[in-house]
Each structure stands twice: as C-alpha cells, then as structure tokens.
Amino acid sequence: MDTRFVADVRVTTRGGRSGGGTGYLVGPTLVLTSAHVLDGHDRVRVRLGVDRDGRFLACEVCWEDRERDVALLRLEKEQPPPRLRVRWGAFAGTGPQRYEALGYPDLALSGDDPELKHLQGSLKPAEGLRNGELRLNIQREYVRDVPWEGFSGTAVFTGDLLVGVVLVHNRTTGYLHARRSSWCAEQPEFVRLVEEDTGAPLLVETADDPSYRERAHTAVLRFHYALRASLSGCAHTLGGAVRRLAGGLGGRGAHERGRAGAAPAVEGGPAAAPGEGGRGTGRPARILAATAAALLVLVPGGLYWWEANGFPGLSSGCAPPTELTVLTTPDQHAAVQRAAEDFAARQGARDEDGCVPVRVSVTAAGGAAVTRELLRDGWNDLRAGPRPHVWLPDSGADVALLRGDPGDAPGLETEEEGATRLTPLVLGLPESASGIPACSGTDPGGARSDLVVCTAAATEAGLLLARPSPEASTSALIQTGALYSAYGDGGSEEIQVAEARATSAGLDAEGNLGLLCALRGGDADPATVGVFSTEYAISAYNGGRALGPGCGPTGREPDERLVPVYFSEVPGLDHPFVRLDWGGDDGVGEEVEAFGNWMGRPGSTEAFHGYRTVEGDMIGGEGARSAMEVTHLTSDRDEEEWRERLESSLRQQERSRTPVEVLIAVDRSDSMNGPGTGGTRLETAQKLARTAVDLLGEQDTVGVWAFPEGGPGNDVTGQERVLPPEPGMDARREESAREEIDALTAEFPATPLADAVLDGAEELESCADRPGEPGACALVVLTDGVALPEPGGGARADDVAAVLEDLDERVRVHMVSVGDEGCGGDGLLSRLASAGAECHHPRADELEQVVYGIVAGTRAATP
Numbered sequence: 001m002d003t004r005f006v007a008d009v010r011v012t013t014r015g016g017r018s019g020g021g022t023g024y025l026v027g028p029t030l031v032l033t034s035a036h037v038l039d040g041h042d043r044v045r046v047r048l049g050v051d052r053d054g055r056f057l058a059c060e061v062c063w064e065d066r067e068r069d070v071a072l073l074r075l076e077k078e079q080p081p082p083r084l085r086v087r088w089g090a091f092a093g094t095g096p097q098r099y100e101a102l103g104y105p106d107l108a109l110s111g112d113d114p115e116l117k118h119l120q121g122s123l124k125p126a127e128g129l130r131n132g133e134l135r136l137n138i139q140r141e142y143v144r145d146v147p148w149e150g151f152s153g154t155a156v157f158t159g160d161l162l163v164g165v166v167l168v169h170n171r172t173t174g175y176l177h178a179r180r181s182s183w184c185a186e187q188p189e190f191v192r193l194v195e196e197d198t199g200a201p202l203l204v205e206t207a208d209d210p211s212y213r214e215r216a217h218t219a220v221l222r223f224h225y226a227l228r229a230s231l232s233g234c235a236h237t238l239g240g241a242v243r244r245l246a247g248g249l250g251g252r253g254a255h256e257r258g259r260a261g262a263a264p265a266v267e268g269g270p271a272a273a274p275g276e277g278g279r280g281t282g283r284p285a286r287i288l289a290a291t292a293a294a295l296l297v298l299v300p301g302g303l304y305w306w307e308a309n310g311f312p313g314l315s316s317g318c319a320p321p322t323e324l325t326v327l328t329t330p331d332q333h334a335a336v337q338r339a340a341e342d343f344a345a346r347q348g349a350r351d352e353d354g355c356v357p358v359r360v361s362v363t364a365a366g367g368a369a370v371t372r373e374l375l376r377d378g379w380n381d382l383r384a385g386p387r388p389h390v391w392l393p394d395s396g397a398d399v400a401l402l403r404g405d406p407g408d409a410p411g412l413e414t415e416e417e418g419a420t421r422l423t424p425l426v427l428g429l430p431e432s433a434s435g436i437p438a439c440s441g442t443d444p445g446g447a448r449s450d451l452v453v454c455t456a457a458a459t460e461a462g463l464l465l466a467r468p469s470p471e472a473s474t475s476a477l478i479q480t481g482a483l484y485s486a487y488g489d490g491g492s493e494e495i496q497v498a499e500a501r502a503t504s505a506g507l508d509a510e511g512n513l514g515l516l517c518a519l520r521g522g523d524a525d526p527a528t529v530g531v532f533s534t535e536y537a538i539s540a541y542n543g544g545r546a547l548g549p550g551c552g553p554t555g556r557e558p559d560e561r562l563v564p565v566y567f568s569e570v571p572g573l574d575h576p577f578v579r580l581d582w583g584g585d586d587g588v589g590e591e592v593e594a595f596g597n598w599m600g601r602p603g604s605t606e607a608f609h610g611y612r613t614v615e616g617d618m619i620g621g622e623g624a625r626s627a628m629e630v631t632h633l634t635s636d637r638d639e640e641e642w643r644e645r646l647e648s649s650l651r652q653q654e655r656s657r658t659p660v661e662v663l664i665a666v667d668r669s670d671s672m673n674g675p676g677t678g679g680t681r682l683e684t685a686q687k688l689a690r691t692a693v694d695l696l697g698e699q700d701t702v703g704v705w706a707f708p709e710g711g712p713g714n715d716v717t718g719q720e721r722v723l724p725p726e727p728g729m730d731a732r733r734e735e736s737a738r739e740e741i742d743a744l745t746a747e748f749p750a751t752p753l754a755d756a757v758l759d760g761a762e763e764l765e766s767c768a769d770r771p772g773e774p775g776a777c778a779l780v781v782l783t784d785g786v787a788l789p790e791p792g793g794g795a796r797a798d799d800v801a802a803v804l805e806d807l808d809e810r811v812r813v814h815m816v817s818v819g820d821e822g823c824g825g826d827g828l829l830s831r832l833a834s835a836g837a838e839c840h841h842p843r844a845d846e847l848e849q850v851v852y853g854i855v856a857g858t859r860a861a862t863p
Contacts, residue, residue, distance in 0.1 A: 001157040003555030005086075006102050006116075007031045008047040009073070009153060010056065013040040022103035024155035024162070026086045027197030028078040032184075033153030034167055035064045035071040044073060050102075050116055050555045063193055068132065069167045070179050072193055086198075089161025089207035090182035091125035095348050096356065097208055098341050099123050099136060101166065102552060103154030115521075115843060117151070118552030119176075120334065122341055125208070132183040134164045136176040148176065158207045321359040322591050327371065327388035330364050330511040330548060331473075331537065332575065336392055337362040338607035343598045358591045363388065367472025367510040372402050375412065375580075389588050390595060391578040392420070394474045399578060400643040413581040419574035421602040421611040421619065423536040425479055427451075427465075428562030429458060430527045436461055439565045444535075448568040451479070452486045455501055458530050464505035466519065467532040469695065469852065470653050472510035475573055479532050481649035482570045499656040505529045506860030508695075508852040512537035517551035518853060526560040534573060538564045539610045549845045574614075654697035658775035658862040661701035661725060662855065663764060664689050664741075665756045667783035668706045672746035674784065676818050682746040684818040685782035688851050689741045692780060693734060695855045701727045701772040704740050705760065708750040708791075716750040717794040719759060727772030751787040753828055754795040757813060757837055761803050767811045775862030776810040780854060781837075784819025785829040797831035804836035810861050814854050817841040 007023035009031070021037035023046060031046055038044060038061055045056040057075050064071035091097065101119045119138065127135045134156065148169035156164035156178050164178035184190050185204045194202050321344075328336045340360035348356045363385045365371045371393070379387045391414070393399065399416050429439060438457035441449035458465065470477040483502065487494040505524060509515040512533040519526055520541065531538075540547060542561045544554040577596050602608040602619055609620030666685050676684035689704070696702055703725030709718040722740045726733065760779040764770075767777035790796075804813060815829060815837050823829050823839035833839035842850045 001100060001102060001155065001160075003102060003553060004049045006048070006050060006155075007033070007153075008104060009033055009037055010045045010047075011038060011041045012043040014042040015040065020104070021150050021153040022155075022166070023073065023153045024086075024165075026072075026162070027194055029075045030062075030194060030197045031059065031073040031075065032155060032162075032165055033071050033073060034165060034179075035066050035069045036167075037153050038064070038071055046073065046075070050553070063189055065187065065190075068179055068183065070165060070184060070190075072190065087161050088181045088185060088202060088204045089158060089163045090180065090185075090204050091158075091163070091208050092206045093208050094124065094126040095208065096122050096124050096341070096345065096359075097158050098338065098345075099134075099156050099158050099163070101136070101151075101154045101156045103151045103166065105148045105151035116552040117549075118546040119151075119154075120338065128177065128180075132180050133167070134178040134180055135173075136166070136178060138174055138176060151176070161205055161207045163207050319355070321356045322588055323386075324358055324360045324390070324588055324591050324595060325386050325388045326360055326362045326390045326392060326595070327580075328362060328364055328392040329368065329371070329394050329474075330366070331394065331475075331513050331534070332392060333362060333364045334546065334548065335607045335611075339599065339602075339605045340595075342605040342607060343595055346598070347594065358594075360595065361386070367469065368394070368398055368474045368477070369471040372398065375402055376405065378412065379582075387582055388580055389586065389592055391580050392575060392599070393578065394575060395478065395573045396576050397474050397478060397642060397646055399576060400639045401646060403639070404643040404647070412583075415579040415581065417577045417579065417596055418600075419614050420577050420599045421575050421608055422572050422614060422616065423534045423575075423611050424564075424566055424572040425475055425570045426533060426535050426538060426564035426566055427454060427458070428531045428533050428538045428541075428564055429463070430530065431561045431563050432527055433458075433461060433463055433530075434563040434565075441566045441568075442563050444564075444566055448566045451482055451567040451570055452498070454565060454567070455483065455498065459501045459504065462528070463530045464524070464528055465502050465530045465532065466505035466507035466515055467502045468509050468511055468515050470650060471694075473512065475512060475534055476532060477646055477649060478573075479570060480653055481645055482567070484649055484652050485569075485645075495652055496656045496658075499653060500658070502532065503856060503859060506853075506857040507531075508856030509849055510852065511548070513540065513547040513551070514849060514852075516541040517547040518849060520547065520551065520554070520558065522853075526558060526562075531562060533562075535564055535612075536610045538562050575611075655699065657697060657699065657859060659699040659701070659727075659772055660696070660855075660858045660862065661703075661764065661767065661770055661772055661774040661777045662692055662696060662858065663703045663705065663725060663760055663777070663779045664692055665705040665707060665719065665760050665779065665781045666741070666744055667751065667753065667756075667781070668744050668746045669708065669748055669751040669786070670746055671751065671784055671786040671819070674786075674819060676784075680746070681784045681818045682744065684847065686741050686744065688782055688816065688818070688847060689780075690738055691848050691851045692855060693729075693737045693741070695852065696729050696734075698729050699772075700729050701725050701770070701774060702729060702733070702737055703763075704737055705756065706744055707756040708748050708752050710748060712749070714750045714789055715792040715794070716748065717752040717755045717791045719752070719756055725763075725770075725772075750791050751783075752791045752794050753781070753783055753785070753787040754797060754800055754832060755791070756781055756783075757815065757832055758795045758800045758803055761800070761807060761811070761813050764811050765803075765807060767808055776812070776858045778812045778814060778854060778858040780851075781813075781815045782818060783815065783829075785815075785817045785821025785827060786819060787828045790828065797828070797835045800832055800837070801835035807836075810863070812854070812858055812861060813837045815839045816847075816850055816854075818847070 005025035007025060009023045010020045012018055021033060023031040023033035025048060026032045044059050046059055047054045047056045057077065059073040059075045062072050062074040099121060102116060105117050121137045123134050123136050136156065151166055152168065154166040155162050156166060163181050166176055166178045168177050170177060182204055185202055191202050326336060326340060340362050344358055344360050347358050365374055365384050374381060374384050399414060402414065434442065436457050439449050439454040441447055468476040470480045483498050484495050507515060507518050507524060509518055515531060516533065516537055519529060519531060542557060544556045546553045577599050579592055598604065602611060602613060611619050613619060666689055668682065672682040673680050693702055704723035705719045706722050707719040708716040709720040723737055764777040764779055767774060815832060817829060821827055821829055822841040823833050829839055840850045
C-alpha cells in the first residue's frame with residue numbers, strides 16, 4: 001500500500017449536501033471506490049496522498065456496479081507516476097491472513113479536516129466467499145467506537161496485493177465488509193478500463209501460500225456457491241430429467257401404448273391431458289427433483305456452517321483453536337498484535353492437518369497503573385475483557401510494582417521469563433536544536449549524556465519539554481526517577497524545578513506514542529518541543545509511521561525530525577514475558593510456552609522492526625542505528641530496592657507539582673442518553689470525568705457539578721454542586737468524587753449549557769485566592785452540545801464572553817463534546833467558543849487524550 005495513492009473522495013450532491021469516502025489510485029487516471037459513496041452526486045473531487053495541503057482534483061464516474069457497490073472514477077488529469085501498477089490479489093486458501101487499510105472513517109464528522117485511520121487486523125478468506133466479500137476483523141480499540149461512514153471505498157491490502165475495497169460496517173457483528181478484488185477482475189468492462197489506463201494486463205496474484213488441503217477446501221467452497229447461484233432453474237431441469245427417467249423405466253410400456261394404441265377421445269368426455277399416458281409419474285418426479293435440489297443446497301451448506309462456526313470439520317478432524325489472551329500496553333499493542341498473528345499463522349502452517357491450533361487475542365487495558373490495579377483486583381471488571389494468560393508489560397518495573405502490592409487477586413502468580421526485546425529511553429530534541437553541547441550523546445554506540453545536565457541545558461536553550469504521565473507510562477516513571485535521583489529524597493525545590501522543566505510544553509498522554517501523536521497533530525510548534533520517549537517511538541515518529549489508534553501513518557517524515565539523546569544513568573525497557581497463573585489448569589500451557597519461545601526471537605517477525613534484541617542489535621537492519629549496550633531493570637537489580645525507588649518517585653512527582661484546581665461540570669440532560677463511545681454519552685462523560693480525577697494528586701483540588709440542577713421544564717438554569725471544591729485529594733476525597741460521578745443520571749429536559757460555562761467561570765474567577773492556593777484553574781464542561789431550546793431567562797453567548805474576557809490568564813475554560821455536535825457551524829458550542837471558551841470535539845479514540853492535554857495544559861499555565 002502506497003500512501004501517495006490513498007484518495008480522499010469528496011462528493012457534492014444535487015441538493016447541495018456534502019459527503020465523501022475513501023478511494024485508491026489504481027491507474028494514472030483511475031480511482032477505485034465504493035459506489036454508494038457517490039449516491040446523488042453532482043460533483044466529485046479527490047485529493048491524493050495524506051498531505052492535508054494537497055489540492056483537490058475534479059473527476060467523473062466512468063464505471064459502477066450498484067448491486068456489488070464498486071465504482072471507478074476517472075481523473076481529468078493523469079497523475080504521476082504514469083507507470084503506476086497496482087498488484088491485485090486473491091486468496092487460494094482458508095487460513096487467517098493479516099490485512100491493512102488506510103482511510104477516512106470519520107470524514108462525515110470532520111468536515112474539511114479529515115483524519116486518517118491506519119487499520120490493521122486479520123481476516124478469514126472463507127468468510128464472505130459466497131457473496132464475493134471479505135469480512136475484516138477490526139482492532140479492539142476501534143470496535144463500535146468509530147463512525148465508519150467515510151471508510152467506504154478504502155482499499156484493503158494483504159502485503160503488497162490489493163485484495164478488496166471496503167463497502168460497509170456491520171454494527172451488529174462489528175466487522176467491515178469489503179468486495180473482493182477477484183470479483184472486480186471478473187468484470188469485463190472493469191478490466192478493460194484498468195488495462196487501457198495502465199497499459200498492462202490486469203493479473204490477479206495469490207495473496208497467501210495455502211497447503212494443497214486448503215486449496216482443495218477453497219475450491220469446494222467456490223464450487224458450492226457457484227452451484228447454489230445456478231439453482232434457480234435447477235428444480236425445473238431436474239424435474240424434467242427425473243420425469244424422463246421415470247418414463248423410461250417404470251412407465252415406458254404405458255407411454256408407448258398411449259402413443260401407439262390409445263383410443264380416440266369420446267365425444268363429450270374429458271379430454272386427456274398431454275402426457276397423461278404417464279399419469280402418476282409427475283408428482284413423484286417433482287418430489288424427487290425438489291429433494292435432489294434440497295440435498296445439493298443443504299448438505300454442503302450445512303457442512304460449511306458447521307466448520308465456519310468452529311466445530312470440528314467432518315473431513316478434517318480440526319478441533320477449535322485454543323484461545324490465548326495476551327495483555328500488553330498501548331505503546332506495544334500494534335507490534336504485539338502483528339507478532340501474535342504471525343505466530344498463529346506459523347503454528348497453522350506447521351500443523352500436519354492444516355488446522356489452526358491457536359488464536360491469540362491481544363488487549364491493552366490502559367495505562368500502567370490501571371493495568372496493575374486490574375491484576376491486583378483479580379481481573380473482575382468484565383469491560384476489560386477476558387483474563388489474560390500472558391502479560392507483556394513495558395518493563396520489569398511493572399512486575400516489581402505489582403509484586404510489591406499483590407492486592408486481592410485470588411491465587412495470581414506471576415512467572416517472569418526475562419526480556420523479549422529492548423528499547424533505550426531517550427530525550428528527542430528537535431533537529432534544529434540538537435547542537436546543545438550538554439546533549440551531544442546522540443550516537444547510540446558512543447558517549448552518552450547526563451540526563452539532569454541535558455534537561456537543564458535544553459530548557460535554558462528555550463526548548464519546552466514534554467513527558468507522558470508517570471502513573472500511566474512506566475518509561476516516564478523510570479525517567480522521572482532518574483531525574484529526581486540527582487537531588488536526593490524529599491520534595492526539594494530542585495525537584496520542583498526539574499518537574500516543571502519536564503512538563504513545560506503542556507502535553508501529556510498515557511504512553512510515548514500517544515504523546516508523539518499529540519505533538520504531530522497538536523498546536524505546539526515541533527521545532528520548540530523536546531520529548532521524553534523511547535528510541536522505538538522516536539523512530540516511528542520520524543518515519544511517519546502509525547502512532548497508535550487514531551494516529552495513522554503520514555507517509556512522510558515530519559518537517560522537524562527528533563534526534564534521540566542517550567543517557568548513561570537511565571535503564572531501558574526490557575518488555576519481559578510474564579506468565580499469569582490464576583490457579584487451576586486453563587489448558588493453554590503448551591500454547592503459552594510456544595508463544596514465549598516465539599517472543600524470545602523478535603527477529604523472526606517484521607512486527608518488531610525498530611526495537612533491539614537483548615544483545616543490543618537493531619531489529620530490521622537499520623544501518624544508521626549501530627549496536628549498543630542497553631541496561632535494564634531485569635539485567636541487574638534488587639527488585640525490592642527498585643520498587644521502593646519507583647514508588648518514591650511517584651510520591652515525589654505528585655508532591656513536586658504546582659497545585660491546580662479542576663472543576664468538572666457534567667451535562668445530565670436527557671439527550672445525554674443518546675449513543676456515545678462504548679455506551680451512552682453520559683457514560684462517556686463519566687469516564688472522562690474519572691480520568692480527570694485520576695490525573696490529579698494530593699495537592700490538587702477537584703469539584704464536580706451537574707447541570708441542570710433538576711426540576712421539570714426547559715427553563716432550569718442552575719447547576720447542582722454534587723461535590724463542592726475542597727483542597728486535598730486524599731484517597732477518601734478521590735473515592736467520593738468517583739462515586740458522585742458514577743451516580744449521575746440523564747433525566748432532565750433542560751440544558752443550561754451557557755449558564756454552566758458562565759457560572760463555572762465565575763466560580764474560578766479568583767483562582768489565585770482560592771483555598772487551595774492553586775497555581776492555575778480549569779473548568780471542564782462535558783456535554784453533547786444539544787441545547788435546544790435554550791432555557792428562557794438563561795445566559796447567552798454574549799454574557800459568557802463578558803465574563804471570560806475578564807478572567808485571569810491562569811483560568812482555562814474547556815468544553816468537550818461527547819456527541820455529534822461539533823465546534824463549528826452556528827450551534828451553541830460554536831458561539832461559546834467564539835466567546836472565548838476552548839472547544840474540543842475529539843474523535844472516539846482521542847477522548848482521553850483530550851483530558852490528558854487539558855490537565856497538562858493547566859499545570860503548564862502555573863507561574
């Protein structure tokens with residue numbers, strides 16, 4: 001898949017409405033897309049590549065098949081390279097295959113600023129074969145959370161072969177359905193157009209390497225479906241054949257007598273019907289014909305249903321695959337998912353019967369602290385998925401912290417089997433500012449820099465710095481511990497200064513990829529920001545690769561590359577393989593051992609390119625990155641000593657931050673019962689409110705409001721102070737905040753959104769004089785933006801503007817839309833944004849990132 005040929009398709013209908021989808025350039029002038037994207041079109045334009053600044057090109061529809069939902073667009077002008085040749089693919093077997101697709105699933109909601117999704121997953125070639133479709137399994141982060149309308153027309157690739165084009169998202173099953181390229185290659189007009197445009201024959205290559213058994217299975221399935229498609233006239237044909245056969249055997253003499261010696265009809269008597277000499281054979285013939293047709297349809301169909309639903313095949317003896325669940329981190333998820341799919345394919349290829357012996361599900365529960373809490377509690381939260389058999393944390397530090405406080409996990413035992421691969425922890429500095437002498441340790445095999453000295457020098461050079469949250473990111477916790485260790489114990493002034501430097505950019509995320517995604521797509525100038533991260537994540541950023549869900553590849557290097565600086569006193573990440581034993585025999589021991597052996601050979605799969613082996617060699621053959629020695633916590637450590645050091649760093653980090661106050665106002669109008677991300681809009685807002693609470697420390701202040709305050713009618717303008725602000729976020733206060741948030745229900749007709757913004761801003765107006773003496777304050781309003789009719793006698797946008805204009809610069813006002821209402825147009829959210837409130841309408845996979853950014857930005861606003 002070449003990102004230069006991904007097409008952003010825009011459609012203007014005859015009624016003046018706008019819509020769109022995705023396409024892919026398959027020839028110098030031809031773009032492949034889905035036909036329903038073009039419904040009612042008056043004007044169609046496409047923009048090629050992933051550059052937002054690219055120009056749109058006019059085009060016309062030159063071929064479409066409405067029934068199969070495929071279309072070709074012809075550009076008015078030929079696009080380079082003129083010898084572009086797409087390789088088309090089809091599957092010859094039935095074994096699971098990896099796929100990837102790059103498109104715009106939220107185009108309909110993002111208007112003129114679409115965002116790409118880089119989708120990777122697996123598919124089973126036998127599924128959808130009857131309808132000429134592929135069914136794409138979606139990454140867990142995307143299931144039901146993303147509006148997929150604009151993804152229609154996206155090209156689906158397996159390796160370098162185009163195997164399908166996306167049609168529709170099935171909300172019931174969660175699958176994306178795609179039309180097979182092999183079907184397109186069977187349409188004469190489609191083939192003619194593509195061959196004329198490319199000047200080469202359209203050849204379909206095999207996209208997999210199946211065994212003879214798989215090839216035979218696929219051939220049988222294809223024959224079965226072709227047979228079913230032709231059975232519309234089969235009963236009639238078989239009936240005639242059976243009648244002839246019956247007449248030739250049982251009724252032949254009677255038939256001949258009727259033909260040669262039949263008496264003429266008696267005048268006035270009933271006339272004999274044609275063929276009545278064989279009376280009695282018609283009904284049995286019809287019954288036999290219907291029976292034969294039914295058997296031809298039901299027997300193969302039943303066998304296919306049996307095997308497709310995971311039952312042992314009657315001909316193959318394949319047992320259902322063993323289900324193996326692997327828990328990892330957001331930073332590792334994509335790489336581990338790909339490695340797991342390669343492992344499952346390898347195990348299937350080695351099976352003598354051609355069976356699939358194991359299926360691996362890879363999950364990420366969230367940040368490091370959240371994951372450890374789930375493990376301590378016995379993994380009883382069903383929303384987190386099934387209990388994992390294997391844990392792949394970022395570092396042995398996670399294991400040490402879990403063992404230090406095992407919690408209530410019933411019989412959980414962890415067996416750490418050592419490092420699987422390494423990645424150094426670095427500080428990525430903008431290339432234009434990488435000449436700082438104190439930060440000269442940019443050669444992985446050469447001399448290394450001092451973390452404390454380099455951090456101070458980078459700040460003095462005018463750079464802002466960003467670091468993930470240490471609670472959510474183990475790499476950030478290790479770097480923070482190394483930074484603090486130079487100043488000894490206690491919340492000294494030096495540690496406060498170091499913490500302020502490390503977070504001065506006001507960016508935050510639960511992982512390294514998420515933080516770099518915020519830098520790539522945020523408002524900060526990349527030329528002024530340095531990022532504490534990993535070598536692997538910096539390499540992904542510089543290469544324009546995907547940075548996690550919602551942050552697909554750009555296909556090009558950033559304008560300002562980051563240069564990694566290596567440090568002598570900072571251990572790297574070792575990504576240990578940890579078996580989780582919950583007590584009892586779960587029947588997966590053999591598969592866990594095989595998967596552990598596979599993960600211990602990271603060079604066996606392309607999934608881990610950019611990481612290092614345990615010997616320090618770069619995986620993937622990047623010559624620019626020489627071998628280096630990477631120390632890590634499991635290479636030489638006293639576990640208890642490291643645990644105490646890391647826990648101390650967390651406490652110091654909380655104490656060293658300047659206090660802030662955050663007032664959370666949650667919309668509980670009845671429209672919040674509408675569908676949101678993973679539940680209702682209110683449930684989405686509650687999740688974001690809990691995230692904000694989790695990001696605050698013991699020195700911070702939190703308050704929770706709900707609006708409206710209650711009562712019938714649309715004219716209620718007040719708010720209920722369900723948790724009045726009170727300094728000090730101890731465990732009791734944090735638990736109270738979570739309980740009040742969870743208890744909210746959406747049951748009131750009024751939506752006094754403007755009043756909530758105005759009253760909350762006035763509440764925080766005297767931020768510097770608040771009881772907790774916060775350095776900065778933030779109002780966070782969580783709403784779906786549906787505020788019609790506006791309450792009679794309530795505040796208006798002009799009233800809000802007057803209050804916001806006089807606010808201290810340390811007070812920030814944020815509105816986060818958890819529904820379909822955006823920040824543009826003429827809605828209330830737009831008018832309040834014009835009045836001075838900061839409006840956010842994040843995609844589904846950006847919601848928590850917005851909260852991280854709000855809290856980090858509030859801390860950065862402290863003097």
